[in-house]
Amino acid sequence: MAVALSPPLRLTDLGDTAFNVEFGDGIDRATNARVTALAAAIRHRPPAGLVEVVPTFRSLLVSYDPLATCRAVIEAEVMALAAGCDEAPAATGRSWRIPVCYDDDLGPDLAEIRRATGLSRAEVIALHAGTGYFVYMLGFMPGFAYLGDTPPALRLPRRDTPRVKVPAGSVAIADAMGAVYPWDSPGGWHLLGRTPAVMFDLGRDPPSLLAAGDRVAFVPVGRDEYEAACRDPGRMAPARLLVGDC
Amino acid sequence: MPAGLEVLQPGLHTTVQDLGRFGFQALGVPVAGALDFVGLRLANALVGNRPGEACLEISYFGPTLRVTVQAARIAVCGPARLWRTGASGGEPETLAPDRSHRLERGDVLAIGAVSGASVAYLAVAGGFDLAPLMGSLSTYVRAGLGPLGGGPVTAGALLPLCAGAAVDGGALALPGPMDYGGGPVRVVPGPQADGFTDEAMATLLSADYVVTREADRMGLRLEGPPLGHRRGADIVSDGVVSGCIQVPGNGNPIILLADHQTTGGYAKIATVVSADLPRVGRMVPGTRLSFAAVSVEQAEALRRRLELEIARQVGGLRAVDAGLDLTALYRADLVSGMVDALKNDDG
Numbered sequence: 080m081a082v083a084l085s086p087p088l089r090l091t092d093l094g095d096t097a098f099n100v101e102f103g104d105g106i107d108r109a110t111n112a113r114v115t116a117l118a119a120a121i122r123h124r125p126p127a128g129l130v131e132v133v134p135t136f137r138s139l140l141v142s143y144d145p146l147a148t149c150r151a152v153i154e155a156e157v158m159a160l161a162a163g164c165d166e167a168p169a170a171t172g173r174s175w176r177i178p179v180c181y182d183d184d185l186g187p188d189l190a191e192i193r194r195a196t197g198l199s200r201a202e203v204i205a206l207h208a209g210t211g212y213f214v215y216m217l218g219f220m221p222g223f224a225y226l227g228d229t230p231p232a233l234r235l236p237r238r239d240t241p242r243v244k245v246p247a248g249s250v251a252i253a254d255a256m257g258a259v260y261p262w263d264s265p266g267g268w269h270l271l272g273r274t275p276a277v278m279f280d281l282g283r284d285p286p287s288l289l290a291a292g293d294r295v296a297f298v299p300v301g302r303d304e305y306e307a308a309c310r311d312p313g314r315m316a317p318a319r320l321l322v323g324d325c
Numbered sequence: 326m327p328a329g330l331e332v333l334q335p336g337l338h339t340t341v342q343d344l345g346r347f348g349f350q351a352l353g354v355p356v357a358g359a360l361d362f363v364g365l366r367l368a369n370a371l372v373g374n375r376p377g378e379a380c381l382e383i384s385y386f387g388p389t390l391r392v393t394v395q396a397a398r399i400a401v402c403g404p405a406r407l408w409r410t411g412a413s414g415g416e417p418e419t420l421a422p423d424r425s426h427r428l429e430r431g432d433v434l435a436i437g438a439v440s441g442a443s444v445a446y447l448a449v450a451g452g453f454d455l456a457p458l459m460g461s462l463s464t465y466v467r468a469g470l471g472p473l474g475g476g477p478v479t480a481g482a483l484l485p486l487c488a489g490a491a492v493d494g495g496a497l498a499l500p501g502p503m504d505y506g507g508g509p510v511r512v513v514p515g516p517q518a519d520g521f522t523d524e525a526m527a528t529l530l531s532a533d534y535v536v537t538r539e540a541d542r543m544g545l546r547l548e549g550p551p552l553g554h555r556r557g558a559d560i561v562s563d564g565v566v567s568g569c570i571q572v573p574g575n576g577n578p579i580i581l582l583a584d585h586q587t588t589g590g591y592a593k594i595a596t597v598v599s600a601d602l603p604r605v606g607r608m609v610p611g612t613r614l615s616f617a618a619v620s621v622e623q624a625e626a627l628r629r630r631l632e633l634e635i636a637r638q639v640g641g642l643r644a645v646d647a648g649l650d651l652t653a654l655y656r657a658d659l660v661s662g663m664v665d666a667l668k669n670d671d672g
Contacts (some may be wrong), residue, residue: 091516094596095624097566099516106561118351133350133564135588140564142350145599145628150621217353218562218588221468224353225562262468279352281458281470287352 088161090154091138093309095132095145096238098154100161101138106255110137111215116168119162126156134291136225153165172214172292174322177259177276178315179208179250179297185273186250188238195235206230207250207271212257214225214293222261222279224289229257241267248273250297260286262309266322272297274317275308288317296322328394329485330449330490332478336388336436339478340522341378341453341471346461350587352471356567357463358583360444360542360606363503363635364402368448370639371400371425373490379462381447381478384542385609387436388478392428393556398492399434400425401501403445403607406437424498424645425450440657442607443540447662451490456636465584466542473494500641504634505604509617511594512570515623517560520592525552529594534578536612543594545608551576554592562590568597568605582606615665 089101100117103110106303111134118134121141128148133140143153181204183189212226229252237253242265245251249260251268260266261278274297279286289295300308308314342365345358359365359382367377381388387405401407401422407418408417412431420426422445439445455472464471467490473482477623534549535591558574565571569581571591580597581589583606597605598619608614619627 092596092621093516093564093566093593094513094515094598095621095628096568096599097564099563101563104561129348131348133587135563136561138563138565140350142347142564142566145625146632149625216562216588217351218352219586221352221354223472246661264467273517279468284355285352286349286459291351 086157088206089315093140093305093324095150097140097142099138099140100157101290103137106136106215108213108227111147111213111291112168112170113164114139115171116164118172118201119158120160120164121157124160126153128153135218139305170292171324172294173291173324174294175289175320176298176322177274177297177320178300178308179272179274180273180302182305185305186271188269189271191234192233192271196232198232202323203233203271206233207252207257208297208299212295212297214289214291214295215256215289219287220262220264222287222289223258224278224287224291224293224295226295228255235269237267238269241265245270246273248275248278250274250292273305275305275312276320277312283317288320328488329454329483330390330397330434330485331393332388332480333391333433334389334435335480338384338385339388340384340464340466340476341379341383341455341462341473341478341484342382342464343462344377345465345583346459346465346470348401349459353587354459354468354538355584355587357465357471357542358461359446359463360583361442361446361603363402363505363631364444364446365448367423367499367503367638368400368446368637370642371402371423371499372398372448372450372521374448374452375452378452379472380447381484383436383439383445383447384426384443386438387445387447389433389435390484392430392432392434393483394486395430396492396536397428397486398425398450398490399428399447400497401436401445401447403439404441405439405445408435408437409433411522422604423502424454424591425496427492427496436576442482443609444607449486449490450492451487454487456487467584470535497642497657498645499638500643503638505607506601508562509615510601510605511598511619511624511627512568512616513598513621514595514618515624516563516596517592518594520555520560521594522553522555525554525594528552529578530618531615533613533615536608536610536614540608540611542582544582544585545580545605547578547580547614549577552578552594558591560590560592562588565589565593566596568599568602569593570595570597580605591599598627600624600627652658
């Protein structure tokens with residue numbers, strides 16, 4: 080009888096206001112799914128004194144108010160919830176289609192990507208847009224989702240010199256990850272296109288388009304369609320990008 | 326004329342902050358909030374606000390504000406210099422920090438240098454009449470999140486005040502300056518203490534470090550003996566909190582503060598305990614510091630002790646005469662004069 084055993088949880092200390100529950104060392108969907116499952120369990124039945132949980136690739140940050148609880152108590156409550164979590168949690172999250180224009184001026188690293196990979200322009204776009212991505216976590220800045228996994232043929236280390244300003248909406252790759260920059264910001268990833276979709280909008284609830292556990296597909300669009308959508312943000316309303324639940 | 330505080334001059338970097346924007350870090354939204362939560366809470370206590378009401382966080386050099394409401398009760402908590410000039414002009418009158426003051430319509434409040442700390446807090450009775458964003462009035466400038474367009478206050482801006490706040494009654498003063506403590510900054514080893522050499526941990530807990538000029542709301546870069554990693558500086562990005570001491574490849578530690586990103590990809594050797602965060606958040610470039618390790622349980626006890634000290638300060642608020650406050654004058658003028666003299670002696 081083969082029983083798939085998950086590696087034991089490991090707890091690490093972040094002072095007296097948080098601890099990390101670590102599910103593994105690497106980036107893989109099975110580990111990440113366990114992070115997501117514990118996050119959901121804690122949000123569903125939050126222990127007293129909980130401030131928030133922050134899911135990342137392989138660990139869950141549990142942040143608490145040390146005046147409303149203490150580590151020993153909240154740790155026991157979280158571990159009890161973890162024990163009740165399914166070893167192989169079902170997929171949750173939503174599925175999105177995000178349009179991307181791969182024109183050279185919007186994807187200024189396309190030429191470099193072609194040179195480094197030996198692929199043609201059409202091959203790069205077909206690989207990038209032909210892959211289904213999974214949102215492992217958000218971080219770096221509001222609404223910035225880490226999307227995996229980039230096809231092996233497109234994996235490149237980050238740029239030696241980060242850009243001072245990457246325009247909002249830039250679609251980028253680095254190593255096994257992809258992302259859409261939600262804001263104008265510094266960035267060291269390779270830019271291969273741009274989306275008119277707004278990744279973070281304070282007028283929405285929740286403001287972030289993507290959440291951990293979501294799926295993303297990139298859909299190539301022409302310049303006309305890209306610019307029309309930039310002029311008319313209504314075309315990019317989340318409801319029109321949403322394919323459905325996973 | 327609009328009702329509130331009109332910004333005549335914005336100061337070096339003045340932002341609206343409260344105790345932070347919690348609950349959205351899973352979406353990548355940083356907590357932000359006051360670098361010194363003690364100063365913010367005491368400033369609010371001085372004007373009768375609830376502890377977490379939003380204040381102006383004044384970094385290094387403060388703003389000049391004109392009162393455009395009938396009257397306002399304000400307090401600046403922290404080592405700042407401040408002056409009032411009446412509507413009819415005349416000589417500026419020195420006001421003391423760490424106590425409340427009643428200002429009248431047309432008064433101009435000028436806040437000058439903050440000395441010996443990076444921040445001070447201006448609270449106004451009743452608070453600012455601004456719309457919270459995701460449950461908070463904290464400002465995160467890097468993404469433009471917060472009131473006033475998410476940026477620092479600018480000249481010409483109006484800071485609207487909530488109407489109906491009590492401005493009458495006697496002024497209140499702290500019983501004495503808040504003691505932020507001295508000695509080594511207490512840290513809990515982890516979350517990646519095992520990613521560093523034994524020597525690195527021994528160095529962290531014995532060597533002196535100095536706050537460099539790369540110090541802002543995001544963090545303090547320290548200079549001192551470098552800390553060596555066992556397996557390189559990079560980790561799979563994970564969640565971080567204020568006080569985390571992350572160490573990039575050059576081995577120089579960085580203490581993350583209020584505006585830190587929600588996740589980080591550098592190994593973190595230790596985390597400053599929450600009781601010492603206000604002290605660290607106030608540190609200015611050139612400050613020397615060392616570290617001492619404590620357990621999580623000790624860190625919790627230290628935080629409870631800090632809360633007792635805050636409660637002692639709030640419980641000991643004393644009424645001060647509306648007229649001359651010799652203690653305040655002494656602290657504002659004589660003591661800073663002596664500090665200047667000592668600096669000159671140092672060369």
